[in-house]
Amino acid sequence: MKYFFCFATTILWINLNLSCAENLTGKWQFKLDPEKKGITESWFNTTFEESIVLPGSLQNRGFGNDIDVNTPWVTQQSVNATNYDSWFTHPNYDKYKSSDNFKFPYWLQPKKHYIGWAWYQKEFEVSESDAENDFELLFERCHWETTVWLDGNQIGTNNSLSAPHRYTLKNLKEGKHSLVVLVDNSIKINVGVNAHSVSDHTQTNWNGIIGKISLKPNALHEIKLVDVFPSVKDKTAKTLITFENSSDKELKGKIRVEIALYNSDQNALFPIQEFDVNLLEGKSDKELNLQLGEKIYLWDEFNPNLYHLKLSLIDSDDQILAQKETTFGCRDIKTEGTQFKINGRPMFVRGNLDCCVFPDTGYPDMDVESWRKIYRTQKEYGINTVRFHSWCPPEAAFTAADIEGMYLQAENVVWVWAATQDQKDFIRDEARRILTEYGNHPSFVFFGYGNEAGVPTEFMEELFAEWKKDSRRLYTGAANANITDGADYSIALAYPKKGKNRHRNDSLRLRYQEGWPPLPQNNYLNTLEPSTNIDYRKPTNLYGKPLIAHETVQRCTYPDLGRRKNYKGLLFPSYLDIAEDQLKENGLLEQVDNFIQASGKWQVQLFKEEIESQLRTPGMGGFHLLSLNDFPGQGAALVGVVDANWNSKEYVTAAQFKRFCNDVVPLFRMKKRVWQNNEQFTGSFEIANFSNTELKDARFKWIIKNAEGLVVHSGEFIRPIVNLGNGIHLEDINVDLSSFQSPAKYNLEIQLEGTSYINDWDFWVFPDKVSNVDSKEILITAELNEAISKAKAGKKVLLVPDEKNIKGNLPPCFSTIYWNVPWTNVGESSTMGILVNPKHELFNQFPTDFYSNWHWYDLLVKTRPMILDDLPKNLMPIVQLIDDYHQNRKLGVVFEAKIGKGKILVSSIDVRDDTTGSPVVNQFRKSLLEYMQSNTFDPAIELEDWQLQKIIDSSQP
Numbered sequence: 001m002k003y004f005f006c007f008a009t010t011i012l013w014i015n016l017n018l019s020c021a022e023n024l025t026g027k028w029q030f031k032l033d034p035e036k037k038g039i040t041e042s043w044f045n046t047t048f049e050e051s052i053v054l055p056g057s058l059q060n061r062g063f064g065n066d067i068d069v070n071t072p073w074v075t076q077q078s079v080n081a082t083n084y085d086s087w088f089t090h091p092n093y094d095k096y097k098s099s100d101n102f103k104f105p106y107w108l109q110p111k112k113h114y115i116g117w118a119w120y121q122k123e124f125e126v127s128e129s130d131a132e133n134d135f136e137l138l139f140e141r142c143h144w145e146t147t148v149w150l151d152g153n154q155i156g157t158n159n160s161l162s163a164p165h166r167y168t169l170k171n172l173k174e175g176k177h178s179l180v181v182l183v184d185n186s187i188k189i190n191v192g193v194n195a196h197s198v199s200d201h202t203q204t205n206w207n208g209i210i211g212k213i214s215l216k217p218n219a220l221h222e223i224k225l226v227d228v229f230p231s232v233k234d235k236t237a238k239t240l241i242t243f244e245n246s247s248d249k250e251l252k253g254k255i256r257v258e259i260a261l262y263n264s265d266q267n268a269l270f271p272i273q274e275f276d277v278n279l280l281e282g283k284s285d286k287e288l289n290l291q292l293g294e295k296i297y298l299w300d301e302f303n304p305n306l307y308h309l310k311l312s313l314i315d316s317d318d319q320i321l322a323q324k325e326t327t328f329g330c331r332d333i334k335t336e337g338t339q340f341k342i343n344g345r346p347m348f349v350r351g352n353l354d355c356c357v358f359p360d361t362g363y364p365d366m367d368v369e370s371w372r373k374i375y376r377t378q379k380e381y382g383i384n385t386v387r388f389h390s391w392c393p394p395e396a397a398f399t400a401a402d403i404e405g406m407y408l409q410a411e412n413v414v415w416v417w418a419a420t421q422d423q424k425d426f427i428r429d430e431a432r433r434i435l436t437e438y439g440n441h442p443s444f445v446f447f448g449y450g451n452e453a454g455v456p457t458e459f460m461e462e463l464f465a466e467w468k469k470d471s472r473r474l475y476t477g478a479a480n481a482n483i484t485d486g487a488d489y490s491i492a493l494a495y496p497k498k499g500k501n502r503h504r505n506d507s508l509r510l511r512y513q514e515g516w517p518p519l520p521q522n523n524y525l526n527t528l529e530p531s532t533n534i535d536y537r538k539p540t541n542l543y544g545k546p547l548i549a550h551e552t553v554q555r556c557t558y559p560d561l562g563r564r565k566n567y568k569g570l571l572f573p574s575y576l577d578i579a580e581d582q583l584k585e586n587g588l589l590e591q592v593d594n595f596i597q598a599s600g601k602w603q604v605q606l607f608k609e610e611i612e613s614q615l616r617t618p619g620m621g622g623f624h625l626l627s628l629n630d631f632p633g634q635g636a637a638l639v640g641v642v643d644a645n646w647n648s649k650e651y652v653t654a655a656q657f658k659r660f661c662n663d664v665v666p667l668f669r670m671k672k673r674v675w676q677n678n679e680q681f682t683g684s685f686e687i688a689n690f691s692n693t694e695l696k697d698a699r700f701k702w703i704i705k706n707a708e709g710l711v712v713h714s715g716e717f718i719r720p721i722v723n724l725g726n727g728i729h730l731e732d733i734n735v736d737l738s739s740f741q742s743p744a745k746y747n748l749e750i751q752l753e754g755t756s757y758i759n760d761w762d763f764w765v766f767p768d769k770v771s772n773v774d775s776k777e778i779l780i781t782a783e784l785n786e787a788i789s790k791a792k793a794g795k796k797v798l799l800v801p802d803e804k805n806i807k808g809n810l811p812p813c814f815s816t817i818y819w820n821v822p823w824t825n826v827g828e829s830s831t832m833g834i835l836v837n838p839k840h841e842l843f844n845q846f847p848t849d850f851y852s853n854w855h856w857y858d859l860l861v862k863t864r865p866m867i868l869d870d871l872p873k874n875l876m877p878i879v880q881l882i883d884d885y886h887q888n889r890k891l892g893v894v895f896e897a898k899i900g901k902g903k904i905l906v907s908s909i910d911v912r913d914d915t916t917g918s919p920v921v922n923q924f925r926k927s928l929l930e931y932m933q934s935n936t937f938d939p940a941i942e943l944e945d946w947q948l949q950k951i952i953d954s955s956q957p
Helices: 091-096 368-380 395-404 421-438 457-467 537-543 561-566 574-585 589-615 654-658 784-792 854-860 919-933 945-949
Strands: 003-006 026-033 050-054 117-126 135-139 145-150 153-158 165-169 175-184 213-217 221-231 236-245 251-262 268-271 273-279 282-291 306-314 320-328 333-336 339-342 345-347 349-354 385-388 407-414 444-451 474-479 490-492 494-496 507-509 547-552 622-625 664-669 674-676 680-689 695-706 711-722 725-736 744-752 758-766 778-781 796-799 831-835 879-883 891-899 902-907
Touching: 091 574, 145 165, 153 165, 221 306, 221 320, 236 251, 236 273, 236 306, 251 268, 251 282, 273 282, 333 474, 349 547, 368 395, 368 654, 385 444, 385 622, 395 407, 395 421, 407 421, 421 444, 421 457, 444 457, 457 474, 474 490, 490 494, 494 537, 507 537, 537 547, 547 589, 561 574, 574 589, 589 622, 589 654, 589 664, 589 831, 589 879, 664 744, 664 758, 674 854, 674 919, 680 695, 695 725, 711 725, 758 854, 758 919, 778 784, 778 919, 784 796, 784 891, 784 902, 784 945, 796 919, 854 919, 902 919
Parallel strands: 349 385, 349 622, 385 407, 407 444, 444 474, 490 547, 547 622, 674 758, 778 796, 796 902
Antiparallel strands: 003 268, 026 050, 026 117, 117 175, 135 165, 135 213, 145 153, 145 175, 221 236, 236 282, 251 273, 251 306, 306 320, 333 339, 339 345, 494 507, 664 680, 680 725, 695 711, 695 744, 744 758, 831 879, 879 891, 891 902
8 A cells, every 4th residue: 555654844735736837926017097098098008117026016116196185095084073183174283284294193104005007017938838728827815806918818807805816818829928917906896995805994905916926837637626624523534626627538547645744743644545537528526535544633723733635636647637735624613502612622712803904015914924923923822713804814824824723714805784786796706715715724713704884684694505515614794793593603792682683772791891982881891890700691691602702802002102113114103203292292202101001001901801701701602802913093093912013012921911811711700809808808719721621630729919929818729620611610718808908909819730820810908997087277179269269378278170170071081992082082081091100108098000900990980081281291190191192181180289378189089078988989088188288298380270270160160
């Protein structure tokens, strides 16, 4: 018996199918056609004077138009906001609209922009040996419609955004030939102005060809298509082959099959298999049932074993007539109740959205190594799935995911309601192309219709019926849209209590925030006391199929201005130039590093809580983050813990993030974050185990540390078996807090001994009774005029203005900016947490970090920021707020100043009442008043009446 042997690390045959092809990359002649007159003027019969290098886009090669106020973006209306200073209309932005200082803030600004026709021309030569043959012309990843002329004769048109454009050039003669390609990147079908397949927001609406460009002579006998359907249970691979016999004779021959294993730590020996074939003239299909041996090497995130398949068509003389190669993986993906199962094990989707963010080029990477680097970065942060939001990645992305063990959800290219027949036809055809082109990749685990805008139910069910003929993956409809019966799983921010169409008042959410526009009252952050108890078991159980939480977290951090140096290609973050100007004007530029750290530390806490809330939910399917990396479009949503170039932002390491985003995550349920000395600290340890095996004899050790890192309490326990799944109960704890120093911050940490699986949670202990402060020397008032009058007379004044009198009408400031301010019409917050000096005397009796944390909830959840731009630049608030990076105002909730002979402390945190019932507010009030009573209360900056009147309305009672 013949055998084929391959070492595990050898990858010999990938993409050798084009090794005999003529490579058409390099210099092409080129001409722009903005007036679209090239066809009527027969440009396909002329020679172009300019040249360009392909693959690439014309914009990235320096061609196109300069950006100005009249640039015809695909997304014409960049923002529709009534409460925000629009770049298009507000005078603050006038200086950024001139040609020599043009800066556009709502997405990365390209150096060049172009929509329309562009002509590309190249000569090639056919040798004598290839003369009279048909040739296959291939363009990988065009944007988006191409039309081809050969020697002045039109060959055809192709308009796929996802699959290669292929053309057949028939019966080519020996000698030179002229190839002309017209590429049109104007919107051919309305797939949605925000769809990442075509929008300006991320990859740009580029024009060109960015992948392989090849010309290959067709043989008389071709293996055109190979589809592999592995069966783990049967240890076989059903293989469907499409042949093309261009001769006028029937062929009786054989198919020789060679199988090799690679990307594995195993060596394997596979017998060569041969099958008789009888090929009539034209196309014919053959089904083979390949034997994979007694041992199956499974593919998943832990062991991405890959098989390589080489097919050779041989004639009766054992001569090779044609060859085709592909790779596949043996894995079984299915749903069981509310969870996914891969290879028989429960699998939890820890997903990230890929919105086609490629700042250097404005279009996706086309090489395997670049994609491997992207996936490795995401896996370092615990991600195991990537959802390609309203676009489909190129072949290289699938190949890299196969190697790295990353689960992919490719999507059709739409973010729009499919209303017209043209739309439906394109959507149906594009899905067929995607499933055919990339179907063998084991990483291609999920496929979705597109994003949000939805689809008519009848049409969606028709698509499901067609797609499910290919059983190698799971299918869903539009993310966060109508839920249809045919979906294997659904992606949603909430699940309806009744029916299939979500309504805010009749739904059960799957993440903290629900609804659009995002408002404070629609987020758990602003409506529920902080705890680690939230989960989503009700909607999970109600649906009965896997639910994935849609686009979770979305919390902004302040940008690093220094990262502008990393933008060396087509796209540049002009919003950072504008931010720098505004920071200088408001005297805040030197605080940028502190803004980054403080907003980042708070953002990580929000990532942690949202992810853990989903991991706590028994049976939940998973989540998709929006996003691990920054999204620089749609108003610039800087929501990642890595930047748009996949560089760490440095306020959290991958290892720290992986504590709460991993295949195994220890969890803890506690009903609240703030406790008192007269209470028992109670809670339950749980675990989410989605590793490749159950845990045996698992020993857990937990400790409670104070702010100095000293252990004040500890415990341990053993569990003989920890099964696979999430929300698994481990142990209850009950700790007496009477001996705990207060007020103080504590940290509970648990580790699975002998592993890197560790997690921790902050909590606070406050006194059960707060002693009163003798505040007779201090006037506490809400009236501005009274405060000014008494301060001028030499009195110490605590001014706590009523919420309605604080100018600016900004939202409360406990939560942070969701997505961004321009796109949400201010939204639920315009700030990104506090910035304080914990060593300031005001905090002598109040524990705090330099950034927001959970115990600030009672203080900030109803507190409105004060806009302090009219105060002296050297007056900095004691409790500062980090503003939206599009406006960069000086904001605060506590500041102090001199007024005449007296001293004033202004707090928009309501501390007038010492009987609030909140131990946090009472303790903060005590600490604040003791500071005001002390000699250290000595403001350095003097204010005038009018400056306070710019902040607080004195006309209201």
